[in-house]
Amino acid sequence: MVMLESIPGELHLEILRLxxxxxxxxxxxxxxxxxxxxDNNEDTIVRGCLQYVECxxxxxxxxxxxxxxxxxxxxxxxxxxxxxxxxxxxRLARMxxxxxxxxxxxxxxxxxxxxxxxxxxxxxxEEDKYEVLERxxxxxxxxxxxxxxxxxxxxxxxxxxxxxEYFNYNFRGFCLPYSQYSQCNDWLLTKGPELLLExxxxxxxxxxxxxxxxxxxxxxxxxxRDRLVIVHDELIRELxxxxxxxxTDPGIEIQQFLQEEDTILDVSAxxxxxxxx
Numbered sequence: 001m002v003m004l005e006s007i008p009g010e011l012h013l014e015i016l017r018l019x020x021x022x023x024x025x026x027x028x029x030x031x032x033x034x035x036x037x038x039d040n041n042e043d044t045i046v047r048g049c050l051q052y053v054e055c056x057x058x059x060x061x062x063x064x065x066x067x068x069x070x071x072x073x074x075x076x077x078x079x080x081x082x083x084x085x086x087x088x089x090x091r092l093a094r095m096x097x098x099x100x101x102x103x104x105x106x107x108x109x110x111x112x113x114x115x116x117x118x119x120x121x122x123x124x125x126e127e128d129k130y131e132v133l134e135r136x137x138x139x140x141x142x143x144x145x146x147x148x149x150x151x152x153x154x155x156x157x158x159x160x161x162x163x164x165e166y167f168n169y170n171f172r173g174f175c176l177p178y179s180q181y182s183q184c185n186d187w188l189l190t191k192g193p194e195l196l197l198e199x200x201x202x203x204x205x206x207x208x209x210x211x212x213x214x215x216x217x218x219x220x221x222x223x224x225r226d227r228l229v230i231v232h233d234e235l236i237r238e239l240x241x242x243x244x245x246x247x248t249d250p251g252i253e254i255q256q257f258l259q260e261e262d263t264i265l266d267v268s269a270x271x272x273x274x275x276x277x
Contacts, residue, residue: 013041017048021083024049024076038076046074050082058104059086065112085111092193095200096158106151107193110159113140113152114192121190121227129227137229141238146246153235154253159193160184161261166199167210171263178266183218186228190221 016024016038024045027034038045047068055062062082066073089107093099098107117140141149163184164176171180188195202208208216221228239246258264 012037013044016041016045018052019049020053021049021079024079042076043074046076046079049079050074054079054082054086058101059089059108061105061108062086065108088194088197092196095196096155096162098155098158102147102151103155106148106155109144109148109152110156111192111194114189116140118190118192118221121221121224133227133229137234137237141234144238146239146242149235149238150246150250153232153239153250154257156188156231156235157254158257159188159196161257161263162196163188163199166196166203167214171261173262175264175266181266182230185230185232186221186225187217189228189231190224191217 012034016027019027024038028038029035050063050068062085066078066082068074072078089104089111090099093104093107098104144152160181161171161176161184164171164180167180167184169176169180169184191198199210199213202213203210236247239250
């Protein structure tokens with residue numbers, strides 16, 4: 001430890017900027033010297049940690065959603081939140097078997113969109129619902145790249161069916177009825193894809209039955225029910241707005257997924273997917 005402390009403080013600082021969040025918090029426990037060094041250089045260390053270690057590859061989009069220009073986003077507390085978000089997203093990606101970089105990026109986009117949508121429907125309850133929906137459609141999807149939306153579309157449908165699986169909806173060998181599809185869509189839209197993590201924990205703990213969870217979720221956003229949208233419809237609408245032929249790849253992927261699951265979408269839930277599934 002004496003040898004470690006004999007290294008110049010500037011070098012310590014450079015090293016700390018290139019550590020992951022968990023290691024940084026471990027270093028805080030080493031001794032008072034490192035705790036003071038971390039506390040006195042929080043901004044510099046967190047910026048380096050997020051830019052060069054935590055938010056790289058498919059996780060780089062986190063810096064778009066939570067820019068470091070915001071002073072609240074360069075604290076150790078925020079860095080820990082980022083790390084937890086990454087862990088949740090990777091768990092979700094494994095749950096639906098979609099761990100490719102493009103799918104992880106799309107999962108972040110879905111998470112961000114759901115969270116913003118849920119927040120905005122609450123704060124705009126007194127406004128005309130059609131104006132709100134139009135503004136949300138333009139504001140929430142307009143900044144995404146076309147390829148991101150193409151990946152978001154089949155990925156969200158996977159999330160819907162995974163949610164249906166947790167609620168023991170019997171869709172393999174049958175179609176998933178539109179009422180159940182819509183219900184799972186609404187819960188994901190208002191809770192975000194982390195809903196699956198909640199269902200996983202509930203199933204493991206046995207604290208609630210799935211029926212009790214269903215009743216609880218149905219009551220949470222009952223007041224906003226007429227403001228909820230079918231997410232795959234909105235994604236299709238955005239792709240159609242951007243050009244022709246953009247539904248081909250996601251359509252093929254959706255078709256392959258439904259074949260793997262031995263199921264089909266209820267005709268009333270298909271909408272713009274009709275030509276592809």
